[in-house]
Amino acid sequence: MIAAIWATTALTITGMILFAGLKAWRGWLDLRRYEIAAGRSAPEAPDPTPGVRIEMADLKERLRRLEAIAQGVDL
Incomplete structure (x- = not known):
């Protein structure tokens, strides 16, 4: 019974870490997309x-x- 609790806890923590990492990755990708889009629309500096x-x-x-x-x- 104790082993099942530990396994469930470990799986839950792993899932939370993966979810946070995926969210951070998507945020970084959105930031890069924004930077690229801003670079295309900005006029050239003198x-x-x-x-x-x-x-x-x-x-x-x-x-x-x-x-x-x-x-x-x-x-």
Whole structure:
């Protein structure tokens, strides 16, 4: 009798976990569909100004340096 209760409990918990995982998967798929649809309907952004380009290059260089520091590489 005890074994049947444990088996039923385990099956119920497994079902709940699978249901939650399936719901999360469907939510993620809906999010991706929304992102793809938004990307298609959005107009193309104009080229960034030279100031923005310089700032982006600076940020990329900082990121490259931080990654090198994290990996222990000396620049």
